[in-house]
Amino acid sequence: MKKLMAVAIILLGVFLLACDDLLFPLFTTTSSQTTLPISRPNTLSGSITVRSEDYAAYPMFHSDSYDLAVDEYNELLVETRDKIRRANISINVTLYEEQDLFPWGPSTSIKAFSKGSGFVYMEDADYYYAVTNFHVVDPLDMIASYEVKTIEDEENVEAILVVGNADMDLAVLRFPKGDRLNVTPINIINRAFTKYNANELVLAVGNPQSLENNVTFGVYLSLQPISHVDFPVIMHNAIIHEGSSGGALVDVDGNLLGVNTWGVEAEDTAFAIPNDVLYMFLLNEGLLPN
Known part of the structure; x- marks a missing residue:
């Protein structure tokens, strides 16, 4: 009961600070620390998709942010919201x-x-x-x-x-680049080839229906196969609409989880291309950040 009240306080605080009409489902991230090493490909490969049986071997991911007190966690969410807006186009x-x-x-x-x-x-x-x-x-x-x-x-x-x-x-x-001073690239490396945590809090940023730099909150639901592509994709419930395609889906620290690509408005669910698929795409194209 205390945990649920704490979560409610967190999300209410973010709502008051956000200045957006956002959705804040009452879930937080839970996970345990892992000692398993993260192995990322570093050579070119004809294969871009690395899901299915490979995903089962991925280590769990734990962030120190998961252990923050309510007020600190609240502040972190606002900081992450602002940070991903600075990367959004x-x-x-x-x-x-x-x-x-x-x-x-x-x-x-x-x-x-x-x-x-x-x-x-x-x-x-x-x-x-x-x-x-x-x-x-x-x-x-x-x-x-x-x-x-x-x-x-x-x-x-x-x-x-x-x-x-x-x-x-x-x-x-x-x-x-011009004379811009505040563009902040999103980190696409930190969460590549790690598991997504059950009910993990996620943030989606984009420009739905001409509303620029909009941020919505939701939770990670599962990996699901769909007919559009031949690899499983992230299913989550952060609200996205037409115009959100191509926007970032990130964790509470602002690390990329996936690329928002499809939405199912009637079911309040959305789908994102997993970050490790993006990683392999960029690796094969020679466009990974140093």
């Missing part, structure tokens, strides 16, 4: 079709316009690199232009598609 995609208008010559016309989400995971001296879903940036055999916007930006800035994989539904965009 909105993505605008415009698709053009080229036409040969005799005798005036070739011309282009806009055929489609779409929006989605993504998150910065890496930077170098000149550029930020952001993960999103391939279906967000798919050029569909047309001419595509991409613009992104961070929490610091007043206007969209041009981005380029570095790589995309339709089977994985993953892609990477790159855009200039």
Whole structure:
């Protein structure tokens, strides 16, 4: 009973500080410390998916954050919320079709316009690199232009598609760093190749229905097979809507758990591509952070 009251206090406190209309299910993370080493691939492989029987051998994950007092845990959630907003980007995609208008010559016309989400995971001296879903940036055999916007930006800035994989539904965009000071890449390494904890508290960030940098809370439910891809995906109940595709799903410390990709609004559940699938995708493309 005391534990349930403590959880309620935590979530109520975050609600009062969040300034968003968020969902806070009454669950917290429970796990035990493990001494098992985390083994991550470091060589190129033709195989990107590493789920199924491999997942059973993954070590459990324990964070010192799980042991914080109520007030400290409350503060951590607010800090994590703000941190992942600084990594979040909105993505605008415009698709053009080229036409040969005799005798005036070739011309282009806009055929489609779409929006989605993504998150910065890496930077170098000149550029930020952001993960999103391939279906967000798919050029569909047309001419595509991409613009992104961070929490610091007043206007969209041009981005380029570095790589995309339709089977994985993953892609990477790159855009200039400019004079931004507060973009904070999300750590995609810490939780790769570790188990997800039962009822683990998760945070989802994205830009649903043109609402920028929105954060919702939920819990990890299970790994589930779905028809869209040939690997199990994360099922959780943090609310996402149209426009959230490509956004980050993180743990209480802000470590990446997965890439939000599909939602089932009627069932209040959502699905994310697991972080170890993303890890292998980036490893094979030579785009892992140092």
